[in-house]
Amino acid sequence: MWCSRMALRRLQRIAVTPLNITGGLTSNMQREMSTLPRVYVTRQIPPEGLKILRESGQVQFELWDSDDPVPRQELLQRVKGVDGLLCVLTEKIDAELLDAAGPNLKVLSTMSVGFDHLSLEELKKRGIRIGYTPEVLTDAVAELTVAVLLATSRRLIEATDEAKTGGWGTWRTLWLCGYELANSTVGILGLGRIGVAIAERLAPFKVKKFIYTDMEPRPELASAINAEYVSLDELAKQSDFLAVCCALTPETKEICNKELFSKMKNTSIFINTSRGGVVNQEDLYEALSTGQIAGAGLDVTVPEPLPTNHPLFTLKNCVILPHIASASYTTRNAMSALAANNLLRGLRGEPMIKELKL
Numbered sequence: 001m002w003c004s005r006m007a008l009r010r011l012q013r014i015a016v017t018p019l020n021i022t023g024g025l026t027s028n029m030q031r032e033m034s035t036l037p038r039v040y041v042t043r044q045i046p047p048e049g050l051k052i053l054r055e056s057g058q059v060q061f062e063l064w065d066s067d068d069p070v071p072r073q074e075l076l077q078r079v080k081g082v083d084g085l086l087c088v089l090t091e092k093i094d095a096e097l098l099d100a101a102g103p104n105l106k107v108l109s110t111m112s113v114g115f116d117h118l119s120l121e122e123l124k125k126r127g128i129r130i131g132y133t134p135e136v137l138t139d140a141v142a143e144l145t146v147a148v149l150l151a152t153s154r155r156l157i158e159a160t161d162e163a164k165t166g167g168w169g170t171w172r173t174l175w176l177c178g179y180e181l182a183n184s185t186v187g188i189l190g191l192g193r194i195g196v197a198i199a200e201r202l203a204p205f206k207v208k209k210f211i212y213t214d215m216e217p218r219p220e221l222a223s224a225i226n227a228e229y230v231s232l233d234e235l236a237k238q239s240d241f242l243a244v245c246c247a248l249t250p251e252t253k254e255i256c257n258k259e260l261f262s263k264m265k266n267t268s269i270f271i272n273t274s275r276g277g278v279v280n281q282e283d284l285y286e287a288l289s290t291g292q293i294a295g296a297g298l299d300v301t302v303p304e305p306l307p308t309n310h311p312l313f314t315l316k317n318c319v320i321l322p323h324i325a326s327a328s329y330t331t332r333n334a335m336s337a338l339a340a341n342n343l344l345r346g347l348r349g350e351p352m353i354k355e356l357k358l
Helices: 002-015 025-029 047-056 072-078 095-101 120-127 138-153 156-165 194-206 219-225 233-236 260-264 282-289 329-347
Strands: 036-040 061-064 084-087 107-110 129-131 185-189 207-215 226-228 241-244 269-272 294-298 317-321
Touching: 036 047, 047 329, 072 095, 084 329, 095 120, 107 329, 120 226, 138 156, 138 194, 138 241, 138 269, 138 294, 138 317, 138 329, 185 194, 194 207, 194 219, 207 233, 219 226, 233 260, 260 282, 282 294, 282 317
Parallel strands: 036 061, 036 084, 084 107, 107 129, 185 207, 185 241, 207 226, 241 269, 269 294, 294 317
Antiparallel strands: none
């Protein structure tokens, strides 16, 4: 795994390195700006990405300069005639938007590892190339997954609330007891780089066994963490901790449902840091509220943000975070830089650093 970590570090360095542009903008270049490809950036992305776009001298770009999403009608107006689009996961890139953009749009770069917000068939049909930002967020997502797993299994949020609100009384033998990782079986649903990175971080906790399921066995990745391939049923039955790391696809939509939860132990902890759509939240609520499983930690939900009156928020054994798995300064800057470089290379007709092949 030393080699894979070195590869990730190299990718992060590449991601934050601007394309080689000698000198600054000359007066001739400034006069020619109006002939450069037009790009729309749908969000105030972290500074490394914006710096790369500004200093490249290769595009003229317009930015929705806000942390909040661009309103849909505004977006449909702003994309008209653009050659490139840099978006984030809150923007739905569908036929309506692509029609609004028109035939000039040739390159889409999303600052995300997931692409369920993109209509891939429409993009393929129109010959639009897609850049995305996998791998650079592996460490951050793995760290957050471990954090939410520990917070859920050891009931840290519940304990903090008790301390703040006067529930902390005399020492009691079983009060706020949770579940240990030592001698446990950890299951991973969807074994990729993030799943491996999670297992690497959990191994020092004296986990007894790692198991996983995927569309098919992944022996090369599994060998790095000595994980055993099992069926989805066995994953549910054996896991003391079940971490969901799969992408959201038609095959994985609501794959975590009543059938899966009913097979899990009543001492099991369920963790999802992938996409909210892989979980049937009504079934999860029932499993948690009836004691079918012991607890759940979620960084992703449907919808996002989850309404504050949602039933899951009423449960003490459910920890819900506002989709912050990749939220470290290092990772978000690396993602924005990779998205910017993907965009520039695509507009130049060159291979992207990370391109989604359709």
